[in-house]
Amino acid sequence: MSIATVGGAYADVKIGITVSASGPGASLGQPQMKTVGALPKEIAGEKITYIALDDESDPTKGAQNARKLVLDEKVDILIGSSLSPVSLPLVDIAAENKTPLLTLAAAAAIVAPMDEKRKWAFKVVPNDDLMAEAILKYIGKTGVKTIAYIGVSDAYGEGYYKVLADLAPKLGIKLLGKEVYARSDASVTGQVLKTISLKPEAVFIASAGTPAVLPQKALRERGYKGPIYQTHGIATDDFVKLGGKDVDGAIFAGEAYTIADDLEAGNPFKKITSEYIEAYKKSQNQSPVIFGAHLYDSMQLVANALPSALKAGKPGTPEFRSAIRDSLELTKNVYLNNGLSNMSPADHNGYDERSAFLIKLDQGKFRLLKD
Known part of the structure; x- marks a missing residue:
């Protein structure tokens, strides 16, 4: 089991993360695990602690990690996993414990159709x-x-x-x-x-x-x-x-991140992409990939939701977890590496065609496809 903890021992907000850092999903989970070091250590004046576990690309291990994070570590927010099959069981665990879940996987089934369980789940990757x-x-x-x-x-x-x-x-x-x-x-x-x-x-x-x-x-x-x-x-x-x-x-x-170099100067997607690349390079001394950006974007959504949630309750309480969920649901016009996020009670993915870019692998480089 790989565990990475960042932040002070008495951090006010606890973020539990499970990613597929080994197994068939390692090419997704490894950059996500490395991104933990690039995440913000403080948001809205509150210290943040990250507890990151490797689920080995296995749904059973992912569920075990989620229960450990929610029940033992009592995290305020659960993030993961890298793969859709590993993420699906986490929806039930998040709902049972009324802990907001931000998944890094792609399947629309994680957040749709909306029901009492899925109302606790949010997805940063476009459907x-x-x-x-x-x-x-x-x-x-x-x-x-x-x-x-x-x-x-x-x-x-x-x-x-x-x-x-x-x-x-x-x-x-x-x-x-x-x-x-x-x-x-x-x-x-x-x-x-x-x-x-x-x-x-x-x-x-x-x-x-x-x-x-x-x-x-x-x-x-x-x-x-x-x-x-x-x-x-x-x-x-x-x-x-x-x-x-x-x-x-x-x-x-x-997503925009993949072809950010081909976007025009002043494009709002460039700002968040530059921020992530700079933070990742500072932490890892190498360039990141889009899958790590999924985790970074998740924390951008948390940062956007946190100020409002703090007014409703203190970190570590059911009131705070519920308020984070409510605030995430109200996300409006937040530019991410993955797209322009606009969520609602009926849509916990929040993207439209503005977030889909046609891309071609051309001589070893991902390029924006020109019609």
Whole structure:
């Protein structure tokens, strides 16, 4: 178990974090664990303590960590996890203990449809349906009429597939087949051969981190020459390094952080991105990736909600935890690395099309795709 604690022993506000710093989700969880050192040590005059645990990309371990943080450490806010399957059990734990949860995972099912449990959960990563709709609209504009699907066999992949199956026909695109694989799989040869046999004009891969390399690399090695579309889960240096020339040209809809260098001067997204990069470099002496920004953004939302919550109760009390939840729900026009956040009682993700950018991996660098 990896534990990182930052802040004074008598910090007023306790933040519990569980991320997938090892296992199949390590390419997401490692930069998040490293980001802990870049988080603010004080907000609104209150000292902050962070207790960060590694859930090893395992839902059972994630649930154990969450219970330890909520019940033993009595944290005011729970953050995590990196992966959708690990995050889903945390929704129940947060609701049972009336502790606000800020998840770093992507699946829309974590926050929708809204109910008594999900009202305690908030999601800093844009919903997969927002990104899926943006990339599908782009694919439709290119004239593609048939597209095959390969995705991970968990909530992340299934969420994307459902959106694709619903939207593709409306855009005049026929969705061919459905092949799935586990994030820990070492080969997808069978799935790729079946996909190629369908002769799709394009292939959509729903995966994240380094596991997303496997199907694209196999497709290219087997001679598939059509366009390959991915998800915002690939925006890491590890994906680029592992995939090499085989992943170059991948197109996806992603967050402002990934292409901040290509945004015009004065763009409001640049400010928060610059702040995060500077804080991370100061802490780690290296550049961050988008997955670490998920954690940084979560604390930006907390910082925005904290002043109001402090008026309702002291940290460590049920009143304070409830007030944080209420304040998070009222988030308005907060620019994050992940997008422009505007939440409501019915929407605990809070993004719209302004938060979806078309991105292409071009010669090893993620670039804003120009229409």
